[in-house]
Amino acid sequence: MKRIQILALGVLIGVFCVMAVGRFAPARGAADATDMLQARQDLAKEKALLDQMNMQYQTMQHDMSMTNQMQMTPTEKAMMKQMNQMSQMIKMLVQSNMYLTDVLQMMTKGQPQ
Numbered sequence: 001m002k003r004i005q006i007l008a009l010g011v012l013i014g015v016f017c018v019m020a021v022g023r024f025a026p027a028r029g030a031a032d033a034t035d036m037l038q039a040r041q042d043l044a045k046e047k048a049l050l051d052q053m054n055m056q057y058q059t060m061q062h063d064m065s066m067t068n069q070m071q072m073t074p075t076e077k078a079m080m081k082q083m084n085q086m087s088q089m090i091k092m093l094v095q096s097n098m099y100l101t102d103v104l105q106m107m108t109k110g111q112p113q
Contacts, residue, residue, distance in 0.1 A: 036108060043105050050098050057091055 064087065068080060 040108050046101050
């Protein structure tokens with residue numbers, strides 16, 4: 001069962017990475033000024049979305065910490081532990097997407113407008 005969970009998480013992370021890289025194809029090699037402007041706008045939207053996801057993550061962590069204070073069965077505790085591990089992986093994924101967005105924004109700043 002644990003192998004299936006790890007495999008599913010790996011597939012999920014892979015899908016997110018492919019979506020992130022595919023979404024910014026115009027930002028990588030755009031020579032045209034309109035493409036560059038569109039890439040900058042897309043990156044700004046992505047940054048805002050990632051900031052929103054980060055706020056939702058903080059809310060989720062607060063809710064989980066409140067839930068952890070309740071009395072639980074051993075099964076519920078195990079489920080909460082797995083949820084906590086998954087939330088840590090989600091946090092790492094969001095952070096890596098933020099780093100990628102920051103790098104792409106820096107790369108597009110040097111391009112002509």
